[in-house]
Structure formats: structure tokens, C-alpha cells
Amino acid sequence: MTEVLDSMSQISTLASTKLRYEVAMPDPTSHLFEITLHCSLGTDDTLDLKLPVWTPGSYLVREYAKHLQDFSAVDAQGARLPWQKISKNHWQIQTSGVQTVTIHYRIFAHELTVRTNHLDASHGYFNSGAMFFYVPGREQDAIAITIHPPDPSWHITTALDPVPNQPSTFLAANFDTLVDSPFEIGTHQVYDFEALGKPHQLAIWGAGNYDVDQIIADTKKIIEVEANLFGGLPYDRYFFLLHVSAKGYGGLEHHNCCSLLYSRFGFRKPDSYNRFMGLVAHEFFHLWNVKRLRPQALHPFDYDQENYTDALWFCEGVTSFYDLILPYRAGIYDAKFYLKLLSESITRLQSIPGRHTQSLTESSFDTWIKLYRPHANSRNCQVSYYLKGEIVSLLLDLQIRQQHHNQRSLDDVMLQLWQTYGQKDLGYTRAQLLDVIETIAELDLTAFWQSYLDGTVELPYEEFLNPFGLEVVAEFGEHPLPYHGLTLSSQSGKTLIKFVDIASPAQTAGLQPGDELLAWDGFRIQADQLEQRLQDYQSGDSVSITLFHDDQLTTHRLTLGEPQPKSYTVKPIAHPTDQQKINFHQWLGIELAELT
Numbered sequence: 151m152t153e154v155l156d157s158m159s160q161i162s163t164l165a166s167t168k169l170r171y172e173v174a175m176p177d178p179t180s181h182l183f184e185i186t187l188h189c190s191l192g193t194d195d196t197l198d199l200k201l202p203v204w205t206p207g208s209y210l211v212r213e214y215a216k217h218l219q220d221f222s223a224v225d226a227q228g229a230r231l232p233w234q235k236i237s238k239n240h241w242q243i244q245t246s247g248v249q250t251v252t253i254h255y256r257i258f259a260h261e262l263t264v265r266t267n268h269l270d271a272s273h274g275y276f277n278s279g280a281m282f283f284y285v286p287g288r289e290q291d292a293i294a295i296t297i298h299p300p301d302p303s304w305h306i307t308t309a310l311d312p313v314p315n316q317p318s319t320f321l322a323a324n325f326d327t328l329v330d331s332p333f334e335i336g337t338h339q340v341y342d343f344e345a346l347g348k349p350h351q352l353a354i355w356g357a358g359n360y361d362v363d364q365i366i367a368d369t370k371k372i373i374e375v376e377a378n379l380f381g382g383l384p385y386d387r388y389f390f391l392l393h394v395s396a397k398g399y400g401g402l403e404h405h406n407c408c409s410l411l412y413s414r415f416g417f418r419k420p421d422s423y424n425r426f427m428g429l430v431a432h433e434f435f436h437l438w439n440v441k442r443l444r445p446q447a448l449h450p451f452d453y454d455q456e457n458y459t460d461a462l463w464f465c466e467g468v469t470s471f472y473d474l475i476l477p478y479r480a481g482i483y484d485a486k487f488y489l490k491l492l493s494e495s496i497t498r499l500q501s502i503p504g505r506h507t508q509s510l511t512e513s514s515f516d517t518w519i520k521l522y523r524p525h526a527n528s529r530n531c532q533v534s535y536y537l538k539g540e541i542v543s544l545l546l547d548l549q550i551r552q553q554h555h556n557q558r559s560l561d562d563v564m565l566q567l568w569q570t571y572g573q574k575d576l577g578y579t580r581a582q583l584l585d586v587i588e589t590i591a592e593l594d595l596t597a598f599w600q601s602y603l604d605g606t607v608e609l610p611y612e613e614f615l616n617p618f619g620l621e622v623v624a625e626f627g628e629h630p631l632p633y634h635g636l637t638l639s640s641q642s643g644k645t646l647i648k649f650v651d652i653a654s655p656a657q658t659a660g661l662q663p664g665d666e667l668l669a670w671d672g673f674r675i676q677a678d679q680l681e682q683r684l685q686d687y688q689s690g691d692s693v694s695i696t697l698f699h700d701d702q703l704t705t706h707r708l709t710l711g712e713p714q715p716k717s718y719t720v721k722p723i724a725h726p727t728d729q730q731k732i733n734f735h736q737w738l739g740i741e742l743a744e745l746t
């Protein structure tokens with residue numbers, strides 16, 4: 151994709167730009183962006199405008215048009231032009247041959263996530279896909295954007311290049327580039343730094359307990375480790391946009407920038423800070439994996455509806471695998487912490503009954519209706535392609551390492567894919583993706599794909615970790631607690647049943663999601679008290695459960711089951727062989743004995 155235009159071509163392109171947006175925010179506390187589109191596309195009878203229904207990187211139809219209001223259109227003389235809506239996100243203006251049309255509308259922006267818009271007295275942040283129309287058939291036209299901040303102290307940060315001598319004006323080569331370029335407007339701090347000879351910026355909005363120098367130093371390490379994996383940086387400049395809020399979390403990748411949202415006081419505790427650097431590593435890794443190296447089915451983006459692909463396990467799962475291992479390789483945390491994160495991932499996956507029901511490829515394909523739309527049965531019928539994809543990627547990495555005595559790994563797969571498809575801006579098919587993996591591995595992985603990608607066979611951790619001197623140990627805690635199968639939540643002082651595990655004692659007893667739990671063997675019970683109460687029981691014990699179901703008081707008998715593992719821990723095996731020790735050392739660069 152063309153991302154950077156030189157100054158001269160920018161000026162000439164600006165003069166010939168037929169789509170020019172102006173974004174004003176005269177009253178930030180109203181949370182309304184005021185948008186003007188100057189469109190001089192020609193003399194057709196009608197002008198069609200569509201607002202995207204989703205943003206690439208976040209695979210859910212979000213219906214951005216729900217935030218649009220006060221739409222109007224006028225000709226060059228200011229005469230109103232009639233218009234009508236054709237569908238939820240499609241506006242059609244009767245232009246009757248006029249050359250230039252000016253459109254006004256407002257967008258309500260009061261949702262602070264990485265993929266939505268937020269405007270208040272402190273800043274304006276927007277994702278262009280949730281702000282700007284595209285003209286069907288003219289998606290490749292250049293688009294100019296001029297920002298009118300409400301106050302001279304507000305400045306603008308975006309990945310788009312500014313147009314020289316045009317204040318606060320930026321140019322996007324096409325609509326995809328525009329959608330890929332969020333804007334931050336306000337009094338945020340911007341820190342410049344260099345990594346591998348290229349300019350980078352860290353822009354931060356919000357107060358928190360972060361240490362900017364530390365973040366920049368560690369971000370540089372991440373940049374270097376990831377550039378090393380892919381053989382260099384495929385951009386001229388890059389910026390990290392960090393929003394900090396009370397308890398936000400999220401990230402969204404773009405070609406030359408990423409948006410990060412993190413808890414404002416989450417930077418001091420090492421554990422939480424390490425997870426933040428994992429988020430940085432994740433979004434930065436995406437600039438290759440998914441932004442430039444992508445499934446064929448994801449491009450061109452269909453802003454009108456879903457782009458279906460069964461490869462999100464690779465786009466997100468592999469990226470999640472790397473967001474754990476790369477901060478370790480960068481020296482941000484040690485191998486013990488890496489294995490702790492791995493253990494937590496395995497614990498999460500093994501606690502979800504849905505891993506027996508939904509495969510990784512199904513999870514990828516159905517993300518539009520499932521992953522982002524959890525419901526009462528989600529735990530029983532779904533598995534996250536982030537989570538299982540991360541662990542399957544680990545198994546693939548270990549398989550390749552074992553086959554090639556650590557001389558090859560998933561790194562070689564990524565580099566090969568990058569050189570064959572990413573650098574050439576070619577999307578890959580499923581067959582091409584799996585072929586590269588098998589070629590690097592020099593293995594027929596048909597059974598692996600059938601079992602772990604397209605099937606729901608339980609992941610055999612031992613088989614893959616054992617050659618590296620590790621095992622996965624199920625931990626039951628000091629006092630193993632009998633199993634019930636309930637997930638509870640607290641809401642306005644009420645204890646509600648959120649999930650009931652399939653085939654669990656709770657389901658057998660007739661307990662249902664949404665029921666209000668009142669008493670456990672005759673005594674009031676709160677969500678956070680259940681674990682403590684369970685310590686007085688054993689498997690086989692019968693408990694009287696009193697609850698409100700649809701406002702009706704009912705009592706049920708629940709027979710507690712055998713204790714389930716509380717967690718899983720990746721640990722060194724008791725008596726590793728020399729070969730296992732060597733394999734481990736070549737994989738993680740330290741002695742196996744250092745873990746104990």
C-alpha cells in the first residue's frame with residue numbers, strides 16, 4: 151500500500167482531492183464531532199455515501215451509524231439537496247448533476263475503547279472508520295482531513311502525513327489508509343524516540359503511574375526483537391498511542407501506529423507492567439502479522455459487512471504466542487515469568503468446557519457472532535482463538551524445534567511467510583499458510599491440523615513439552631474443593647448465576663444462568679464467599695440451594711463433584727536427560743536447573 155507521499159505530490163494531490171473532510175469539535179462536552187465533507191466527484195444524479203459497520207482488527211459489526219445525527223447536504227450555492235436513507239449505513243443524496251456537494255453531520259463520541267470514538271473536555275479521539283463515509287466505487291481516491299481543534303493548546307497526532315502549508319491538514323492515499331489512521335487531538339504528551347534509526351513517538355493521554363523513560367526503553371527493546379525476527383522495519387515512522395483510564399484494557403493494530411488502552415495505576419507493579427509490555431509487543435507484532443501479512447479473505451475490507459476467514463487463530467493466536475515470548479527475549483522479564491504466563495494461559499484454556507465443542511477454525515470464522523458476543527452458554531460452546539491459538543502456536547513452535555534440534559522454529563515460519571506473502575502484499579490462503587508451516591517443519595502435519603486446528607482433541611501438553619524437560623502439572627491447592635460448575639457475579643448486592651458448566655453438578659441440579667442465588671444450606675451466600683464455604687464440604691455432599699428463578703423462590707439439591715484442578719503449572723520434570731536439558735537451553739537460553 152502507498153502510505154507516504156512526498157511533499158510535492160501531496161500538494162498536487164490535495165489540489166485534486168475530490169473528498170475533503172473537516173472535523174470540528176466546538177463544544178467537546180457535548181461529545182459531538184461536527185463533520186463536513188466537501189465532495190466534488192462529478193455530475194451523477196445521485197451521490198451515495200456509506201459509513202463502515204466495523205473496523206479492521208476488531209471483528210464485530212458495531213453499527214457505527216447509530217452514532218450519526220443531523221445529516222444534511224447542500225450544493226455550492228448553499229441550497230439544500232434532498233436525500234434518503236437506503237439502508238442502516240447508506241445515505242443517498244439527489245445531486246441532479248451538481249458538481250460540488252457539501253455534507254454536514256455529527257457523530258456522538260462517548261465510548262472510550264481503542265476501536266470507538268471519544269470526545270470530552272480533555273481530548274478528542276476517533277477511529278476514522280467510525281467517523282467518515284466512503285463513496286462506493288471511489289475507495290481508492292485520496293482523502294484530505296482538516297482538523298479544527300476547539301482550543302489553540304490542542305494539538306493533533308496521527309499516522310497520516312501532514313500536508314505542508316495547510317494547517318492541521320492530513321492526506322490519506324485512500325479510504326483503507328484513512329480507516330487505518332486514528333486521530334488523537336488534545337493536550338496529550340508526545341515523546342519522540344528513535345529505534346533502529348527510525349523515528350517513533352509515544353503519545354499518552356491521561357494521568358497514571360507510568361514511567362515514560364522505562365516504557366520507551368522497553369518499547370525500544372520490543373521493536374528491536376521484533377524487527378530482528380522479520381529482518382527490519384517496514385515503515386518510515388511509527389507511533390504508539392496510549393490512553394490510560396480507570397480500568398481500561400485493549401489494543402488495536404494499524405499499519406504505522408497502534409492504540410493502547412491500559413489501567414492508569416497498572417504500571418508500577420512488575421506483574422502488571424510486564425503485561426502492559428506484552429500488550430505493546432502484541433500490537434506491534436500485528437504491523438506484520440495481519441496488517442501486512444494477512445489472509446486473502448481479509449482483503450479487500452468489506453466495510454458493509456463481515457469479511458469471513460478461518461485464519462484468525464493465526465493472526466491473533468500466533469501474535470498472542472509472541473506477545474508472551476518476545477518480552478522475555480527482549481529481557482523485560484525472565485523465563486520464570488514467561489512460564490508463569492504460559493501456565494496461566496493453560497489454566498484458562500483448561501477451565502473452559504467449550505474447548506471440547508468449538509474448534510480453532512470455527513472460532514475464527516464465527517468471531518463476528520460469538521467471541522465478541524458472550525452469552526449464557528458461551529463457556530460451554532466456545533473457545534477463544536486468541537487463547538487456544540496462542541497455545542497451539544507454542545505446540546507448533548516446539549514441534550518444529552524438536553524436529554530440527556532448535557535450528558528452526560516458528561520464527562522461520564513467520565520470516566518465510568513475510569518474505570513470500572507479506573512483503574509482496576499478497577494475501578495467503580489456508581493451503582498456502584499450512585504449506586509454509588509444513589515446509590519449514592519438514593513434517594506432514596495433517597493429523598495436527600485435524601486434531602488441534604479443525605478438531606477439538608484435548609491438547610497433549612506433555613507430548614510437546616516433555617522433550618524440553620517440562621511437564622504440565624494440575625494443581626488442586628492446599629484444600630481441594632469439591633466441584634459445582636457455577637460462575638457467580640455480584641450485581642447491585644445480588645448474587646447472580648452467570649454461567650453453569652455443561653454436565654456439571656449445578657446443571658444436573660437445575661440451576662440456570664440468571665438465577666439469583668440466595669442461600670447455601672440455609673445461609674445467605676455472596677459470590678466472593680463461595681470458595682470459603684466450600685472448604686467445609688467434600689465431593690458427594692448434598693447441598694440445599696435456595697434461589698429466585700424468574701422471581702419464583704425455589705430450592706434445589708446439588709450433589710458436589712470431584713475436585714477439579716485449580717490451576718496448571720508448567721514445571722521442569724524430576725529427572726531430565728541430558729538431551730532434554732540441551733533442548734531446553736537451546737530454546738530459552740538458560741539452564742533447566744535455573745527454574746528450580
Ligand SMILES: [Zn+2]
Pocket residue numbers: 432436465466469
Ligand atoms: Zn491482536
